[in-house]
Amino acid sequence: xxxxxxxxxxxxxxxxxxxxxxxxxxxxxxxxxxxxxxxxxxxxxxxxxxxxxxxxxxxxxxxxxxxxxxxxxxxxxxxxxxxxxxxxxxxxxxxxxxxxxxxxxxxxxxxxxxxxxxxxxxxxxxxxxxxxxxxxxxxxxxxxxxxxxxxxxxxxxxxxxxxxxxxxxxxxxxxxxxxxxxxxxxxxxxxxxxxxxxxxxxxxxxxxxxxxxxxxxxxxxxxxxxxxxxxxxxxxxxxxxxxxxxxxxxxxxxxxxxxxxxxxxxxxxxxxxxxxxxxxxxxxxxxxxxxxxxxxxxxxxxxxxxxxxxxxxxxxxxxxxxxxxxxxxxxxxxxxxxxxxxxxxxxxxxxxxxxxx
Amino acid sequence: xxxxxxxxxxxxxxxxxxxxxxxxxxxxxxxxxxxxxxxxxxxxxxxxxxxxxxxxxxxxxxxxxxxxxxxxxxxxxxxxxxxxxxxxxxxxxxxxxxxxxxxxxxxxxxxxxxxxxxxxxxxxxxxxxxxxxxxxxxxxxxxxxxxxxxxxxxxxxxxxxxxxxxxxxxxxxxxxxxxxxxxxxxxxxxxxxxxxxxxxxxxxxxxxxxxxxxxxxxxxxxxxxxxxxxxxxxxxxxxxxxxxxxxxxxxxxxxxxxxxxxxxxxxxxxxxxxxxxxxxxxxxxxxxxxxxxxxxxxxxxxxxxxxxxxxxxxxxxxxxxxxxxxxxxxxxxxxxxxxxxxxxxxxxxxxxxxxxxxxxxxxxxxxxxxxxxxxxxxxxxxxxxxxxxxxxxxxxxxxxxxxxxxxxxxxxxxxxxxxxxxxxxxxxxxxxxxxxxxxxxxxxxxxxxxxxxxxxxxxxxxxxxxxxxxxxxxxxxxxxxxxxxxxxxxxxxxxxxxxxxxxxxxxxxxxx
Numbered sequence: 001x002x003x004x005x006x007x008x009x010x011x012x013x014x015x016x017x018x019x020x021x022x023x024x025x026x027x028x029x030x031x032x033x034x035x036x037x038x039x040x041x042x043x044x045x046x047x048x049x050x051x052x053x054x055x056x057x058x059x060x061x062x063x064x065x066x067x068x069x070x071x072x073x074x075x076x077x078x079x080x081x082x083x084x085x086x087x088x089x090x091x092x093x094x095x096x097x098x099x100x101x102x103x104x105x106x107x108x109x110x111x112x113x114x115x116x117x118x119x120x121x122x123x124x125x126x127x128x129x130x131x132x133x134x135x136x137x138x139x140x141x142x143x144x145x146x147x148x149x150x151x152x153x154x155x156x157x158x159x160x161x162x163x164x165x166x167x168x169x170x171x172x173x174x175x176x177x178x179x180x181x182x183x184x185x186x187x188x189x190x191x192x193x194x195x196x197x198x199x200x201x202x203x204x205x206x207x208x209x210x211x212x213x214x215x216x217x218x219x220x221x222x223x224x225x226x227x228x229x230x231x232x233x234x235x236x237x238x239x240x241x242x243x244x245x246x247x248x249x250x251x252x253x254x255x256x257x258x259x260x261x262x263x264x265x266x267x268x269x270x271x272x273x274x275x276x277x278x279x280x281x282x283x284x285x286x287x288x289x290x291x292x293x294x295x296x297x298x299x300x301x302x303x304x305x306x307x308x309x310x311x312x313x314x315x316x317x318x319x320x321x322x323x324x325x326x327x328x329x330x331x332x333x334x335x336x337x338x339x340x341x342x343x344x345x346x347x348x349x350x351x352x353x354x355x356x357x
Numbered sequence: 358x359x360x361x362x363x364x365x366x367x368x369x370x371x372x373x374x375x376x377x378x379x380x381x382x383x384x385x386x387x388x389x390x391x392x393x394x395x396x397x398x399x400x401x402x403x404x405x406x407x408x409x410x411x412x413x414x415x416x417x418x419x420x421x422x423x424x425x426x427x428x429x430x431x432x433x434x435x436x437x438x439x440x441x442x443x444x445x446x447x448x449x450x451x452x453x454x455x456x457x458x459x460x461x462x463x464x465x466x467x468x469x470x471x472x473x474x475x476x477x478x479x480x481x482x483x484x485x486x487x488x489x490x491x492x493x494x495x496x497x498x499x500x501x502x503x504x505x506x507x508x509x510x511x512x513x514x515x516x517x518x519x520x521x522x523x524x525x526x527x528x529x530x531x532x533x534x535x536x537x538x539x540x541x542x543x544x545x546x547x548x549x550x551x552x553x554x555x556x557x558x559x560x561x562x563x564x565x566x567x568x569x570x571x572x573x574x575x576x577x578x579x580x581x582x583x584x585x586x587x588x589x590x591x592x593x594x595x596x597x598x599x600x601x602x603x604x605x606x607x608x609x610x611x612x613x614x615x616x617x618x619x620x621x622x623x624x625x626x627x628x629x630x631x632x633x634x635x636x637x638x639x640x641x642x643x644x645x646x647x648x649x650x651x652x653x654x655x656x657x658x659x660x661x662x663x664x665x666x667x668x669x670x671x672x673x674x675x676x677x678x679x680x681x682x683x684x685x686x687x688x689x690x691x692x693x694x695x696x697x698x699x700x701x702x703x704x705x706x707x708x709x710x711x712x713x714x715x716x717x718x719x720x721x722x723x724x725x726x727x728x729x730x731x732x733x734x735x736x737x738x739x740x741x742x743x744x745x746x747x748x749x750x751x752x753x754x755x756x757x758x759x760x761x762x763x764x765x766x767x768x769x770x771x772x773x774x775x776x777x778x779x780x781x782x783x784x785x786x787x788x789x790x791x792x793x794x795x796x797x798x799x800x801x802x803x804x805x806x807x808x809x810x811x812x813x814x815x816x817x818x819x820x821x822x823x824x825x826x827x828x829x830x831x832x833x834x835x836x837x838x839x840x841x842x843x844x845x846x847x848x849x850x851x852x853x854x855x856x857x858x859x860x861x862x863x864x865x866x867x868x869x
Contacts (some may be wrong), residue, residue: 236719
């Protein structure tokens with residue numbers, strides 16, 4: 001017997017339904033985990049749903065949580081499109097947060113330029129951090145998976161050192177950075193909600209990235225490089241330039257996510273400022289199947305699971321970590337579904353009419 | 358011979374891929390000691406049929422009989438165990454292991470251990486019977502292409518193949534190596550091995566095949582004895598259903614030198630230490646220079662150097678008196694050079710991207726197609742439709758990923774793109790590899806058209822007939838340099854064949 005994957009013609013319907021099938025499959029698998037934890041999966045999921053999308057407050061909370069994942073998702077998307085394996089979204093987000101928090105506390109900085117300055121600084125910090133592994137890859141052939149991932153830990157401990165050293169609150173002794181100035185707090189988009197400027201930034205970034213990837217020669221060079229680097233070289237692009245530009249863009253997007261968390265949510269840097277958003281960005285990009293528009297529903301889905309799991313955990317006693325399980329399982333399910341959308345699984349049995357010579 | 362039971366019989370084989378019928382009700386039989394030449398245009402279903410016979414595909418209808426018994430293969434291993442052996446164009450070998458180790462891969466061995474002595478004895482017997490021999494302790498990485506093919510044949514024979522399927526075996530061989538292969542085939546034949554020989558070269562079929570089976574659109578359209586009276590024209594008609602037009606080549610006066618390479622030291626492949634002799638080559642306006650040679654002797658390096666993808670170690674390269682040594686691909690394009698690489702899907706195209714995007718792959722920054730880094734979508738669309746029409750690309754859909762087009766259409770796509778802006782210099786490698794008669798004629802006509810417009814053409818091809826047919830001058834590459842540069846009148850298959858093996862025989866000296 002022989003089990004094989006056979007390519008099959010693409011179908012729009014299959015491509016569109018596939019992410020939903022994958023999500024449904026991952027929820028089904030997670031209901032077993034909920035059962036094991038001693039709760040009724042249907043009840044758990046209904047609590048999760050109403051906690052995430054049950055009303056205006058819940059929806060805005062979910063959107064605020066989705067915003068950084070949209071940005072890290074776009075960061076992952078741009079990099080993966082060029083086959084630059086940027087696993088460092090988390091570190092880039094953190095340096096972005098640190099840069100934004102630093103600018104946000106500067107008394108002498110022009111007040112009107114505080115918010116733009118924070119966004120700029122965060123984007124630049126993320127971009128520079130991501131450009132380091134890109135240069136190492138292109139000029140010294142150092143594998144970027146290792147370097148981007150390891151930089152996450154370096155940045156994490158750098159932040160910890162800052163928080164327990166120079167940024168430590170001298171009075172209370174809390175390991176939090178000083179609060180940013182009032183004028184540095186991001187404006188609220190809709191009164192009496194928590195929808196801040198960072199959500200708008202995420203939305204605009206999605207549109208810009210979508211248009212650039214599809215209609216610009218730069219986006220074209222990224223896609224060709226990822227699809228076939230030899231063809232990109234043949235066509236006349238310099239691979240090193242394309243990859244380094246991609247890294248700058250990817251890092252900048254992840255850095256912006258950090259600015260949003262500082263300027264719109266925490267108003268300071270704390271050790272747990274990122275709930276794994278950098279890593280979640282990879283899941284978001286894969287769930288979105290590397291389409292910019294798809295990043296938004298994918299991020300909202302994961303954010304909803306996150307906010308929902310909080311509430312479900314309180315009401316049913318199922319550990320919050322079920323959210324991480326859904327995230328991980330849905331990634332695997334989507335990867336499998338992507339293969340099955342374009343391939344058919346065939347089992348071949350041979351006849352035994354002849355004995356082996 | 359028909360008194361013997363067939364060693365392999367196809368009985369009404371039908372194979373579909375979705376809506377496409379690749380093989381329809383194909384029936385013929387192969388007897389022990391018979392050589393069948395399997396002919397057909399691209400997409401006629403030859404390879405599909407052989408993959409069914411080798412257990413890679415499963416037929417939708419019909420049956421395969423081995424020695425008169427129905428056999429349904431579940432895998433290639435199953436097919437091999439039934440005595441079917443296939444040698445494809447690209448061998449799957451472990452480069453850093455020896456000939457013997459490569460042969461022993463997959464053999465049962467003795468009591469869980471590799472059987473070195475027994476395998477060597479087997480090899481000795483193959484040497485005696487068929488004259489097929491390779492020193493068992495040689496590293497595969499040191500083998501030439503022809504030797505690798507011999508290794509593949511030996512591997513199948515060691516597994517007691519009684520049916521040998523050869524898929525375009527001579528496209529990588531020199532004329533002399535081809536003779537050696539034919540000698541081995543006739544020795545196998547007299548020992549009762551049945552051979553199916555797939556090729557595009559009609560003369561070879563006429564020479565060695567006892568019977569010719571022609572496939573067209575997946576069906577058998579001819580199954581005839583080769584009585585020695587078959588002609589190329591007749592076979593070509595059977596393959597494509599009509600008389601193919603001949604490409605005519607008019608004599609004309611050459612213009613000024615367009616492409617001049619002086620003392621260009623090519624990079625050697627795989628970082629070998631041996632330093633190749635420098636290349637000197639001049640191509641005039643309106644001249645086609647054909648490069649012959651066994652593949653892997655620097656043809657790709659020469660082409661990529663000219664395309665700017667690789668920088669030569671030293672030397673001068675000039676296009677119309679402009680020094681372009683060390684230019685990037687983009688600068689070479691700007692200097693008027695177009696390059697059709699031999700590896701279509703690996704270099705020339707981005708497989709999963711659409712036809713529309715692939716048609717502007719090398720023109721993204723051309724002012725006709727983009728402005729300030731943004732594509733002019735309507736212009737790209739118009740250009741795509743023009744080329745589809747001019748080159749009859751099928752399916753005529755700009756949104757189809759190029760990876761889904763047939764090899765012939767992929768080649769048309771690259772040729773269409775590269776010729777679109779009338780290049781001054783065209784480097785075109787293996788322009789018709791795997792193309793059927795009609796597409797081949799089309800590409801040949803395009804090359805001749807460019808020649809009459811004053812383009813300097815460097816034609817690199819493994820197909821000696823093609824080189825001889827189109828070239829004003831023929832140069833031969835051996836070990837990363839040009840060893841022989843002959844005018845059309847002085848070039849003969851014998852001279853070129855010798856030069857391809859490194860035994861230099863230069864008719865009129867290295868042309869300046």
